[in-house]
Amino acid sequence: MDAKPIPAARPLPVQEIDVFTDTREVLRHAQQGARKRGFQDWLICDVDAHHVETVNWHEMVRYIEDPVIRHQAMLFHQEKTGGAPYGLNGDAGLKYQDVGGCIPHQAGVREPVDDTSVHRDVTLTRRAMQALGIDYMVLFPTPMLTLGLHPQPEMEVHLSRAYNHWLIDNVLKVDNRIKTLAYLPFNTPREAEAMIGEFADQPGVIGFCVPSVRHKALHHNDYMRCYAMLEELGKPVAFHAAYHWQDPSLATVNRFLGMHALGFAWCNMVHMTNWILNGIPERFPKLKSIWVESGLAWVPFLMQRLDDQYLMRPSEAPQLKRLPSEYMREHCWYTTQPMETVNMKALQVTLEMINAESQLLFASDWPHFDFDLPQEIYDLPFLSEQAKRNILGLNAAKLFGLDPRPVKTL
């Protein structure tokens, strides 16, 4: 009898992934995992994903409202060498997120896109959604997340307005599965109020975003009108974290790892402390705040810390009628990423403390180096199926008023 022939293995078309590799290939295993887990029947909302808006800056500046600034910005991009985005502040070359080229999708999503019928960012976002098994993806900018530190408050207004208009026209109007929380220029409260009024009903705008890297206190009286408007409209406000290496409190941290780990949590820890101790949830009980991209481990720490201190000094937070932690678990929502998973026991306690079943929202943060996949929630051994469904999509559907029926095709 003849020996059975040995089948030939098939070489993969991509042997080494780089910045030019198609997102669908980079995330091929994610799609396999999504199919294996039956995500076709699960509503999955990704409440925090990104695109790199500076790639399109030359297009975006055409949306600047001020005719002089618009003209100067367009000339800047036509004539200036060096490639810096007009008017954007930031940390120039201190962008080491890709670990020296180890994580190519963080360095750049430079894959070929042949379809010219829609903007390239629509195609890239669709590819990521398809691979991750996402029904709705909320898109945020990336370098603009430090615009709150801009030395020219009016430039934050010019650029954020232009960005919001550009995103709506080129991305959100084209695909109703892509959403955003529109940028609010919080250094100029009157302009932020105007933006809320102007953008609340625009296509794809399901809430608003205040980047957390800023030095103006969120409890300042100047912002009360914004909060009242958002509460009345029922639109959530997200405080999206970022890092800022020029923050004096991080001045001694020399490793990007340490600065990034602390910075992304620290900005929201400070804002949350002010938010609670100044009684914003008491003043605006129906205002929905979302705390984005700080991970989760900071939440139980802050709950315990503030509860202990508050009980010894209640006269310094006279608006509070309950423990700080109770406001944090009933009035605040949190996005999952980057979910700390090395100590599963600690994670379980964290999810219990923040009332994850109703307050937690899945977020991938794709295409950043510490992105999460929906399977991280699905595979948690200590959650009920209903809790997983809530976290992966149903909590977001309720919060943003989205149709809870899955619309994707895996």
Next chain:
Amino acid sequence: MQEYCVGPAEAIAEGGRLVVDCDGIEVGVFRLKGALVAWHNVCPHRQGPVCQGRIYARVIEPVAADGTTRLLAYAEDEPHLVCPWHGYEFDLETGRCQGRAAMRLRPARLREDGGVVYVSL
């Protein structure tokens, strides 16, 4: 256990690789210090395509006798396979995760016969 023919051994040069699909199971075959080693293309962290990641020498930071440091360096004889999803690093020779010894790449059985490489899965 099913055996698959990966191809001629000489096709995998020193420092090179061949990542293959064996009826849905993916394996990366690498040549390191003259020998071949094979790992499943599944990162133990989050199932990323680890064998399609870049190979870097392990980074070290030499400490002088007085306890000070000055430069970083590559340990050229310790290549690391880096998962392209999240940057988890694995010793290409042993499969051990940098910083978390209990986490390892899953090996695939490898056989070389008559200049041809086979893996058993």
